[in-house]
Amino acid sequence: MKKDMIVAVCLAIVIVIMSYIATLGGGLGPLFNGVRPLTIIYLNTTLNIHNPNFTAMSPEAVTAIVWDYRGLDTLFETAVFYLAIIGSVAIYRGIDEKLRISEGFGLSKIVKVVTKLLIPMNIAIATSIALHGHLTPGGGFQAGAAMAVIPMLLIIAFSRYFLLDIRLSRGLALALRSVGLLGIALTVFIPVVIGLVNGLNAYIMQNQAKVNAPVSLPAFVGSSLISGSLIMYNVSEFLAVTFGFTLLFILLSIEEGLVKEQMRGEGVEH
Amino acid sequence: MNINIDEFLANISLISLIAIIGISLYGIFARPNIIKKIIALTIFTDAANLLAILVGFRRPPSIPPVLLNLQPSPEDIRYFTQVAVDPLPQALVLTAIVIGMAVNLLIIFIALQVYRLYGTLDVRKVRRLRG
Amino acid sequence: MELTYLLLAISMLFALVATYLAIVEKSLVKAVVYSALQSVSFTLALYLLKAPDIVLVYLPITVGVYPAAILFLIRKTEEVEEV
Numbered sequence: 001m002k003k004d005m006i007v008a009v010c011l012a013i014v015i016v017i018m019s020y021i022a023t024l025g026g027g028l029g030p031l032f033n034g035v036r037p038l039t040i041i042y043l044n045t046t047l048n049i050h051n052p053n054f055t056a057m058s059p060e061a062v063t064a065i066v067w068d069y070r071g072l073d074t075l076f077e078t079a080v081f082y083l084a085i086i087g088s089v090a091i092y093r094g095i096d097e098k099l100r101i102s103e104g105f106g107l108s109k110i111v112k113v114v115t116k117l118l119i120p121m122n123i124a125i126a127t128s129i130a131l132h133g134h135l136t137p138g139g140g141f142q143a144g145a146a147m148a149v150i151p152m153l154l155i156i157a158f159s160r161y162f163l164l165d166i167r168l169s170r171g172l173a174l175a176l177r178s179v180g181l182l183g184i185a186l187t188v189f190i191p192v193v194i195g196l197v198n199g200l201n202a203y204i205m206q207n208q209a210k211v212n213a214p215v216s217l218p219a220f221v222g223s224s225l226i227s228g229s230l231i232m233y234n235v236s237e238f239l240a241v242t243f244g245f246t247l248l249f250i251l252l253s254i255e256e257g258l259v260k261e262q263m264r265g266e267g268v269e270h
Numbered sequence: 271m272n273i274n275i276d277e278f279l280a281n282i283s284l285i286s287l288i289a290i291i292g293i294s295l296y297g298i299f300a301r302p303n304i305i306k307k308i309i310a311l312t313i314f315t316d317a318a319n320l321l322a323i324l325v326g327f328r329r330p331p332s333i334p335p336v337l338l339n340l341q342p343s344p345e346d347i348r349y350f351t352q353v354a355v356d357p358l359p360q361a362l363v364l365t366a367i368v369i370g371m372a373v374n375l376l377i378i379f380i381a382l383q384v385y386r387l388y389g390t391l392d393v394r395k396v397r398r399l400r401g
Numbered sequence: 402m403e404l405t406y407l408l409l410a411i412s413m414l415f416a417l418v419a420t421y422l423a424i425v426e427k428s429l430v431k432a433v434v435y436s437a438l439q440s441v442s443f444t445l446a447l448y449l450l451k452a453p454d455i456v457l458v459y460l461p462i463t464v465g466v467y468p469a470a471i472l473f474l475i476r477k478t479e480e481v482e483e484v
Binding site: 011012015016018019020022023024032033034035036038039040042043044046047048049050059060061062064065066070073074077080081084085087088091092135136137139141142144145225241244245248251252256259260263 | 273274277278280281282284285286289326327328329334335336337338339340341342344347350351354355356357358360361362364365366367368369371372373375376378379380383386
């Protein structure tokens, strides 16, 4: 233990000496001098009301890239997320859970009360991150990650039977996650439908009007900026990520004895 | 000797990041326990992501890629393009972290299944026992 | 001297020490704790690199969710790595 610590500190000192030598020898090239021309384009058009044919109408360049400029990439990333969850569900196929009362399980009363106080705050923060994702740092992925802490807290503090008591079963989590994915899928096709109805050109996942495709989703509601499709993508991705992780935690907390019993009962080698 | 202290400090960060990648690769290949391999794999992912962010950094004074003005004038936008850091690596890393976590959980479930079938998580023993 | 670079170098060296300890540690629970320490110093580095979006997504996942999931796995399987 102590020996490991000494070795680690020696390693750090070696790194410092190596960096000194590298700096004396001219360094590792010019660090952090300017950015690529592509970046200038992104930064220049993220919210540019003077150039209405190329803007994404969002002051947050990261959300604009995630759901507008490189939207199809994110769509396929979401598909990978979907497949990872389906793979986990497939490992646990056919394993039923017995219903039990959650009383008597979990940690002490103090922990439970503190958890109950924390959860409304956590929900408020996560919802705020999701709904302001196009204005301030945040968005669907961040809000989903913040919200995913809640089922983990509930399972650790109250035991997993509490989730069944409040009727948050595997099926419900899967259904709500599918609602999120459906929201994304519908938002992808909204501009195409508008274009078909009005006889205009439109692209899949289009947000604001382009030169040869004049369909654009509303960037303002009243005087508040909603950035067209970005807010819808953020809210849908928030649902999908939150309930995807909830589903995985529910699976992770199934008792091992139960699983082994049912695997042996089947008599099937997996 | 007279050196540029900023460059020295930036080189320390870069070289220690590369060293972290090396150590975690050692963990993935040489440690026998699957859980230790998973831990090393997550450290490797994090280091790769941080390297991507580091590439998009700009010399201070720089700001995050968020416009603070909702009705920006052309001067505001010009200033923004001159000081904001690169948002593209951030957008790619953002999805990579969340999707990586879901894939890691899938790997955790597979490790659990290996333990159920073989009764051990040591890859040397798993190799000897044939299911 | 720029304070950003100084804090960045310190947090990366701290992350290096934590990574080394996480990899060589025999007790898996302690290894997870060291890995979480490494994540905390990476979070500081991300904040210094002007990436608030990544901080928001990285902190809950690697400090909250991921150690808890690994601890679940350790509780169901083995606690010590035999070398």
